[in-house]
Amino acid sequence: AQSVTQLDSHVSVSEGTPVLLRCNYSSSYSPSLFWYVQHPNKGLQLLLKYTSAATLVKGINGFEAEFKKSETSFHLTKPSAHMSDAAEYFCVVSEIKAGNMRTFGGGTRLMVKP
Amino acid sequence: EAEVAQSPRYKITEKSQAVAFWCDPISGHATLYWYRQILGQGPELLVQFQDESVVDDSQLPKDRFSAERLKGVDSTLKIQPAELGDSAMYLCASSPRDSQKETQYFGPGTRLLVL
Numbered sequence: 633a634q635s636v637t638q639l640d641s642h643v644s645v646s647e648g649t650p651v652l653l654r655c656n657y658s659s660s661y662s663p664s665l666f667w668y669v670q671h672p673n674k675g676l677q678l679l680l681k682y683t684s685a686a687t688l689v690k691g692i693n694g695f696e697a698e699f700k701k702s703e704t705s706f707h708l709t710k711p712s713a714h715m716s717d718a719a720e721y722f723c724v725v726s727e728i729k730a731g732n733m734r735t736f737g738g739g740t741r742l743m744v745k746p
Numbered sequence: 747e748a749e750v751a752q753s754p755r756y757k758i759t760e761k762s763q764a765v766a767f768w769c770d771p772i773s774g775h776a777t778l779y780w781y782r783q784i785l786g787q788g789p790e791l792l793v794q795f796q797d798e799s800v801v802d803d804s805q806l807p808k809d810r811f812s813a814e815r816l817k818g819v820d821s822t823l824k825i826q827p828a829e830l831g832d833s834a835m836y837l838c839a840s841s842p843r844d845s846q847k848e849t850q851y852f853g854p855g856t857r858l859l860v861l
Contacts, residue, residue, distance in 0.1 A: 664846045675750070675837060675852035676789070683847040722788050731802065732846045736788030 634659045636725045638737035646745045651710040653740045655723035658704065665706045666724040666734075667697055676722065682706065693717070718744045748772045750853035752838050758859045764826035767856045771820070771840030777801075779850060780813055780823050781837040789837055795821060796844055828860045
């Protein structure tokens with residue numbers, strides 16, 4: 633069965649410093665992996681996705697993530713945090729064996745200090 | 747840019763009352779999803795439609811929840827009777843097709859508070 637673990641429920645960084653949001657997954661087949669961002673009282677917006685092409689995926693707003701099969705990880709990074717990055721971030725896994733169903737991680741709340 | 751529309755954005759109701767949420771997916775998207783997101787958690791799938799047919803409703807509490815997509819376009823999710831534990835954000839999403847690799851596009855959600 634597929635599952636996703638976001639290792640930190642809260643991450644706090646200073647503006648201009650790097651961001652690292654950690655995600656580990658469990659999948660019995662070749663998964664697709666997604667990162668979404670959710671601002672307060674808003675729906676989820678796709679940041680980036682991995683679908684078995686290049687393992688380093690670039691997304692919107694300067695975010696990127698690297699698929700590491702040996703470590704079953706898909707960590708989200710950004711070189712320099714901006715105040716507008718403060719939000720909830722969700723890592724999501726999907727695989728054909730699970731009927732393409734998405735399994736969401738519990739979320740990581742990113743706080744950005746001025 | 748096309749978006750998924752949902753209404754109402756906020757709903758307050760008393761327990762035992764009936765509530766209904768509406769979703770209009772992006773035009774041309776065959777697959778529609780309803781998710782429930784409890785505060786502090788990730789979304790969980792309630793029901794998935796492919797055109798007008800239900801593909802997966804295994805997590806839908808069928809004693810009180812119902813969902814329909816009669817013409818394969820917009821969709822309604824109903825709760826009757828509402829319970830205190832139903833307080834959550836209800837998210838609708840759509841995608842062009844049912845695929846492991848396909849992006850799901852989310853609406854702004856309906857926040858439900860049951861008193």
